[in-house]
Structure formats: C-alpha cells, structure tokens
Amino acid sequence: MRIVVAMSGGVDSSVVAGLLHEAGHEVIGITLHLYDHGAAAGRKRGCCGGQDINDARNVADRLGIAHYVIDAEAEFHAQVIGDFVGSYAEGRTPVPCVRCNQHLKFGDLLGLARDLGAEALATGHYVRREDGASGPELHVAADAVRDQSWFLFATTRDQLAFSRFPLGDMPDKGAVRAVATRLDLPVAQKPDSQDICFVPSGSYADLLARLRPDAVQPGEIVGLDGAVLGRHQGIGRYTVGQAKRLGDVNGQVVTRIDAARRRIEVGPRNTGTRHVRLTETNWLIAVPAEPIRTQVKLRARAEPQPAVVDMVAGTVILDDPSLAAPGQACVAYDGTRVLGGGFIV
Amino acid sequence: MLTLPRDGGARLYLDANATEPLRPAARAAVMSALDCLGNPSSIHAEGRAARRILETAREHIALFCGARPEDVVFCSGATEANALAIASLGHGKRILIGATEHDAVRMAAPDALLLAVHNDGTVDLAAVQRALKDNTGALVCLMAANNETGVLHPIKEVAKLCGQFGALLHVDAVQAAGRLRADFCALGASSVALSSHKLGGPKGAGALVLARDVSDHVAPLIFGGGQERGRRGGTPDLPAISGFGAAAAAIASEERSRVTALRDAIEAEALSVGATVVGKGAPRLGNTSCLALPGIKADAQVIGLDLAGIAVSAGAACSSGKVRRGHVLTAMGLKPLAEYAIRVSLPWNAPPDVATKFCAAYRKIAIRALHSPGASHIAMTVPAG
Numbered sequence: 001m002r003i004v005v006a007m008s009g010g011v012d013s014s015v016v017a018g019l020l021h022e023a024g025h026e027v028i029g030i031t032l033h034l035y036d037h038g039a040a041a042g043r044k045r046g047c048c049g050g051q052d053i054n055d056a057r058n059v060a061d062r063l064g065i066a067h068y069v070i071d072a073e074a075e076f077h078a079q080v081i082g083d084f085v086g087s088y089a090e091g092r093t094p095v096p097c098v099r100c101n102q103h104l105k106f107g108d109l110l111g112l113a114r115d116l117g118a119e120a121l122a123t124g125h126y127v128r129r130e131d132g133a134s135g136p137e138l139h140v141a142a143d144a145v146r147d148q149s150w151f152l153f154a155t156t157r158d159q160l161a162f163s164r165f166p167l168g169d170m171p172d173k174g175a176v177r178a179v180a181t182r183l184d185l186p187v188a189q190k191p192d193s194q195d196i197c198f199v200p201s202g203s204y205a206d207l208l209a210r211l212r213p214d215a216v217q218p219g220e221i222v223g224l225d226g227a228v229l230g231r232h233q234g235i236g237r238y239t240v241g242q243a244k245r246l247g248d249v250n251g252q253v254v255t256r257i258d259a260a261r262r263r264i265e266v267g268p269r270n271t272g273t274r275h276v277r278l279t280e281t282n283w284l285i286a287v288p289a290e291p292i293r294t295q296v297k298l299r300a301r302a303e304p305q306p307a308v309v310d311m312v313a314g315t316v317i318l319d320d321p322s323l324a325a326p327g328q329a330c331v332a333y334d335g336t337r338v339l340g341g342g343f344i345v
Numbered sequence: 346m347l348t349l350p351r352d353g354g355a356r357l358y359l360d361a362n363a364t365e366p367l368r369p370a371a372r373a374a375v376m377s378a379l380d381c382l383g384n385p386s387s388i389h390a391e392g393r394a395a396r397r398i399l400e401t402a403r404e405h406i407a408l409f410c411g412a413r414p415e416d417v418v419f420c421s422g423a424t425e426a427n428a429l430a431i432a433s434l435g436h437g438k439r440i441l442i443g444a445t446e447h448d449a450v451r452m453a454a455p456d457a458l459l460l461a462v463h464n465d466g467t468v469d470l471a472a473v474q475r476a477l478k479d480n481t482g483a484l485v486c487l488m489a490a491n492n493e494t495g496v497l498h499p500i501k502e503v504a505k506l507c508g509q510f511g512a513l514l515h516v517d518a519v520q521a522a523g524r525l526r527a528d529f530c531a532l533g534a535s536s537v538a539l540s541s542h543k544l545g546g547p548k549g550a551g552a553l554v555l556a557r558d559v560s561d562h563v564a565p566l567i568f569g570g571g572q573e574r575g576r577r578g579g580t581p582d583l584p585a586i587s588g589f590g591a592a593a594a595a596i597a598s599e600e601r602s603r604v605t606a607l608r609d610a611i612e613a614e615a616l617s618v619g620a621t622v623v624g625k626g627a628p629r630l631g632n633t634s635c636l637a638l639p640g641i642k643a644d645a646q647v648i649g650l651d652l653a654g655i656a657v658s659a660g661a662a663c664s665s666g667k668v669r670r671g672h673v674l675t676a677m678g679l680k681p682l683a684e685y686a687i688r689v690s691l692p693w694n695a696p697p698d699v700a701t702k703f704c705a706a707y708r709k710i711a712i713r714a715l716h717s718p719g720a721s722h723i724a725m726t727v728p729a730g
Contacts, residue, residue, distance in 0.1 A: 026653070028648070064647075066651065066652065068644070068648050068651075070644050071644075112644065112645050112648075115641060115642075115645040115649065115713065116645060116648055116649055116652065117649070118650075263429070
C-alpha cells in the first residue's frame with residue numbers, strides 16, 4: 001500500500017522508511033521543515049534546511065523512494081514555539097513535542113497523507129498500536145526506556161486509526177541501529193536527537209528573552225506564608241516541582257508560579273495536591289459515565305501512580321499527593337494501554 | 346531518484362521555468378567543447394581553438410539579443426548576471442525593483458525600494474514614475490517575464506520613463522528569453538540577464554548583455570585574469586557556454602505558437618474545473634500557467650501530480666527542497682491564493698497530448714478541492730484580476 005513516512009532525518013524514522021520499503025510498500029518520505037536551523041543554532045542567516053533535512057533526503061535517495069520537504073515553519077511557530085514561550089510566560093511548563101505531534105505530525109502531515117491517497121502515516125515513535133475489539137488502541141513500546149506514549153496522548157482515535165508505528169516492537173535502540181546498518185542507511189551511527197529540537201543549545205532562556213521578555217524579568221521567591229525568601233531571574237526558568245535555581249532557599253521546591261505577580265512560591269519537598277484539573281482532554285476509549293480507577297503519569301519520565309480519573313469532568317484524584325506542573329500532560333494508563341489524558345491546569 | 350509511476354508510464358515534465366530540457370544542438374555543442382583541450386586565454390593553437398568556441402557562442406548570444414559580441418559578458422548563470430548588473434550599474438545609486446522580482450535580484454538589492462504591481466501582476470507605471478521622480482538617477486531592475494505567473498511587464502514603457510528621469514534599467518530576461526521575440530536590446534535597457542538552462546542550454550552558464558554606453562562600465566565581482574574584457578574573471582566554462590550559444594541559436598519561433606496552444610488547452614480545462622488562472626488578464630508568456638485551486642494546498646497538489654508522473658512546481662524551491670510560498674502572489678494582492686497555487690510551465694518540446702494527460706490528473710485534484718471545507722470562502726476573498 002501507499003504509506004507516508006514522517007522522516008525527520010534521524011535513525012528511527014529512517015529505519016521506518018527502510019523497513020516499509022523492504023516490505024514492498026510504496027513509501028513516500030515527507031520531512032517537515034519546522035524552523036530555520038541556522039537561526040536556531042545562532043547563525044545570522046542560516047541555510048534553509050539544516051543537516052537533518054539533508055540526512056532525510058540522503059536516506060530516501062539511498063532507498064530509492066520519493067521524498068518531499070514541506071514548509072511547516074509558520075505552523076510550527078504558531079502552534080509549537082508560540083505555545084512554548086507563551087506557556088512559560090504564563091507560569092506553565094509546556095510540552096512542545098505533544099503540540100508538534102498533535103498539530104503538525106498527526107494534524108497537517110496526516111491530512112497531507114490522506115490528500116495524497118495514502119492508506120497510512122508511519123512515524124518513528126516508540127509506541128505500539130494494537131487492533132482491539134473496538135478499534136485501534138495505543139500501547140506503550142516494548143522498549144520501556146524509549147517509550148513515547150506519554151507524548152502521543154493527544155492523538156485522536158481517528159488519527160490513531162490511520163497511523164503506524166513500526167518501531168513499537170523493537171527491543172531496544174541497538175536493534176534499530178542494527179537495521180539501519182543492515183539497510184546501509186547513512187544515518188546508522190547518527191547520535192540521538194535533542195530533547196527540544198528548536199533549542200539546540202539546550203538553553204531556552206535566550207528564546208524566551210527574544211520572544212517573551214516578560215518571562216525572564218526578575219521577581220521574588222516567596223514561601224507558602226508569603227514571606228520573601230529570595231529573588232529569581234524570570235518565572236520562565238521554573239517548573240512546579242523544581243528544586244534547582246532557588247539560590248539560598250534550601251530543601252524546598254517550587255509549588256506554584258504566580259505569573260501575574262512574577263512570583264515563584266516554594267514549599268517543603270512533600271508539598272502536593274491530590275486534585276488535578278485537566279484541559280484539552282483527549283480520550284482513546286469510549287468515555288465512561290462514571291470515574292474510573294486507573295494509573296496516571298504526570299511527567300514523561302515519572303512512574304505511573306494510582307488515581308481516579310473522571311473523564312467526563314476532566315478531573316483526576318491522585319491516591320497520593322503530588323506536585324502537578326501546569327502545562328504538562330497527565331496521561332492515564334490501563335496496564336500498557338494509553339487511555340488518553342489532558343494538559344494540567 | 347524518484348519512484349516512477351506504477352504503470353511504468355513516461356513522465357510528463359511541466360516545470361520548464363525551473364529548467365528547460367536540453368536542446369539537441371546544445372548537447373552536441375557541449376560534447377564537442379568537452380573535447381577541446383585549450384584554455385581560451387592561451388596563445389597557442391589549442392588556446393585559439395578554445396577561443397573560437399567561446400567567441401562563436403558570444404556571437405550567437407549577441408545575435409539572439411540584438412547586441413554586439415563585445416557587450417556580452419559570460420558568467421555562471423543569471424543569479425551572477427543579476428548580481429553583476431546590480432553591483433556595477435547600481436553602484437552608489439538608489440535601486441528600485443519590481444515587487445515580484447526573483448530572489449536573485451531581491452537578495453542582491455536588499456535595500457531596494459519595491460515598485461508595486463497591479464492585481465494582474467504588471468508593474469504599476471504610475472508608481473514607477475513617482476519613484477523615479479523621487480529618486481532621480483536610480484537603477485531600476487525589472488523582470489521581462491515573471492517566473493511564477495509568466496506575466497510580462499511593460500518594459501518599453503518603463504525604459505522610456507527611466508530615460509526621462511536619468512535612470513538606468515536592468516532587465517532580468519531569464520524567463521522571457523526564447524519564449525518571446527528576443528530583441529532585448531531594442532527595449533532600451535542598459536543590461537539584460539540571461540540564463541543558459543532556461544532556454545534549453547546546459548546549467549552553469551549565463552550572460553549579462555550590456556548596452557553600448559555602459560559596456561565598459563562594469564567592474565568585476567569575481568577578479569582574476571582579466572577574462573571577459575576585465576568584467577568577469579576566471580577561465581570560462583567552455584562546454585556550458587558553447588551549449589548556451591547553440592541553444593539560443595536553435596530556438597525556432599514556431600515552437601512558441603505550438604506551446605501556447607497546448608498551454609491554452611490546459612487553462613481551458615483548469616478553468617472549467619474551478620481553478621483560477623493567476624494573471625489571466627495580463628500579457629503573459631505562452632508556456633506558463635499559474636493555477637490556483639483553493640481547498641488543496643499547493644504542496645499536496647505538486648506531490649500528488651509528481652506521484653502521478655507529472656512534474657510541476659509551487660513557488661520557488663530553495664536548495665533544501667523546501668517550497669517557499671508567496672511573495673509574487675502576495676504582491677499581486679492574491680495572498681489567500683498563494684498557498685493553493687501551482688505553476689505549470691511547458692517546455693519547448695512539450696508532447697502533443699500534454700493537455701489530456703495533465704488534465705486527467707488535475708481533474709482528480711479538483712474534485713477533492715471541491716469537497717474541501719473553506720474553499721469557496723477563499724475564492725470569494727480574492728479580488729478580481
């Protein structure tokens with residue numbers, strides 16, 4: 001069948017394209033041009049693509065498949081970078097990968113794949129799609145270390161039905177690289193990508209300073225009783241639950257970010273709440289009328305914790321109090337299966 | 346390497362404005378020049394043989410433009426020719442460029458004043474006059490034909506205005522050369538940029554053709570051994586230049602009317618399935634159609650047609666292959682159409698069944714566009730033009 005593969009230029013999506021091509025499908029590689037690579041790397045006038053796009057083209061060329069680069073810069077800026085800096089300025093901690101998956105990969109790109117008459121969109125995500133009794137289900141990857149299911153909670157059931165994740169059953173990254181080597185892909189030894197692709201230096205404060213200077217204005221660090229304990233260099237540098245960058249304030253964590261007053265509130269490490277409210281929820285099961293007992297993950301790399309989820313109301317009651325960072329995702333799991341989730345309010 | 350269509354059918358190449366197929370005469374000239382040993386600057390027999398090839402090409406290009414051979418400066422292509430004209434003739438001058446110019450001009454004159462165009466893509470002569478009045482002694486850069494729409498600017502009128510206000514005129518004739526009757530020097534321009542591969546020659550050669558009065562006023566961008574009468578250093582790319590000259594000499598005027606008839610057949614079909622032909626009311630090149638089909642993004646149209654075996658384009662592709670939308674249609678006040686417009690440009694050797702083949706694939710896209718939400722809204726927000 002005709003399958004569009006979202007090719008980033010990394011080893012994972014390259015292997016996906018290679019495996020599907022080897023299996024005899026008509027593979028169309030598409031790379032989204034998301035941001036000006038030169039500008040992101042701090043050069044004044046960069047080239048338009050960056051090495052990742054070249055790598056994707058070289059892999060497609062090696063495989064002998066069609067490959068296209070789509071300009072998604074404006075959409076990426078509006079949907080991902082805008083949300084990223086806006087969230088920090090408003091005291092939330094964004095998850096740009098979720099936004100990118102939601103709006104670009106499984107939004108615009110999936111729409112393009114349909115327009116091209118493809119029967120599926122395949123990506124290099126480490127998740128598994130299983131066909132259950134009532135339609136496709138999203139499950140964690142066989143390789144728990146690489147599992148990306150948390151980042152895909154916002155994929156709708158309709159999008160999931162159209163998607164394929166050939167790496168979900170790979171035992172580990174070594175196995176993926178072995179396939180890349182066997183297929184003689186030029187990216188077989190390429191290092192893994194950064195956490196935030198558009199901040200290659202790893203310091204997003206510069207980006208905030210440029211786009212939302214209000215997020216890096218200094219302010220006060222206050223205790224739970226309101227007493228001023230110190231100063232900070234911008235609320236955009238903090239996340240609820242963070243213990244670093246608090247200066248002389250020892251043994252405390254950020255419990256709340258008050259954007260209106262540019263205040264960072266701190267409290268003891270065991271501070272937490274049991275009640276979490278969600279917005280922009282997406283559920284991958286028929287929503288039950290009653291709350292259900294299940295497990296949730298409040299961070300990408302957190303252990304699942306027991307909770308009662310009310311999918312109708314979009315609320316979660318944790319068994320044990322925890323610090324939930326606004327803007328992050330709260331994703332519900334039933335064993336390996338992703339039930340859906342929402343963004344923490 | 347792209348996958349060929351599954352039925353194994355031949356591909357249909359409709360992206361001539363990106364590059365024209367090589368003409369047989371050009372191919373023969375290239376092959377023959379490859380075997381020429383000498384450097385045209387050398388004084389021995391081998392050098393003289395090489396020089397003969399170079400000067401023959403120069404005569405071909407001069408004849409093609411109605412210029413003297415000594416006014417032809419060979420270079421690597423039209424990007425360089427435009428840059429050379431702007432750097433030399435525009436030195437110390439205010440530079441005025443059309444709002445729909447190619448990046449080769451836009452990027453070479455980043456501080457230029459933009460001359461507005463009408464909805465149909467032709468330059469606004471009143472705006473040109475105002476700008477010339479405010480900036481006497483300027484350099485005006487205007488393309489003879491637009492690469493995306495094929496729309497022709499009134500070059501003669503602009504040249505007249507330039508004369509009145511003591512301005513020089515540089516014409517980027519890359520798309521027009523070979524597709525219009527070619528006597529560019531009669532237009533009244535001070536310089537004209539040409540590209541080999543846009544008229545059926547090989548890639549890698551171009552020329553800046555100068556008017557007599559500025560012929561010796563060109564300072565080189567690339568220094569070196571004084572080649573091209575000191576106007577462009579470096580040993581010339583003899584095979585490419587030879588092919589360039591041969592291609593220009595091989596253009597037959599009958600091919601224009603043949604291509605125009607085929608293009609008109611494509612446009613009639615496109616209009617009948619709901620497409621807009623951008624710049625339809627304006628004088629245009631006979632090989633180019635800019636077709637907007639609101640509802641399906643241009644990217645998807647281009648990829649869909651490619652997968653169906655048909656090569657077209659949308660906007661100007663940069664080196665990464667990313668397609669940049671827009672400044673041409675935006676300048677024409679057609680911004681909402683920009684992301685839905687593709688360019689169909691017929692090559693000199695377009696096959697007789699081109700319209701039938703293209704239309705079969707295009708109709709399928711049009712049907713999808715018809716069912717796309719929001720399409721009618723976009724069409725309604727576009728001014729008539």
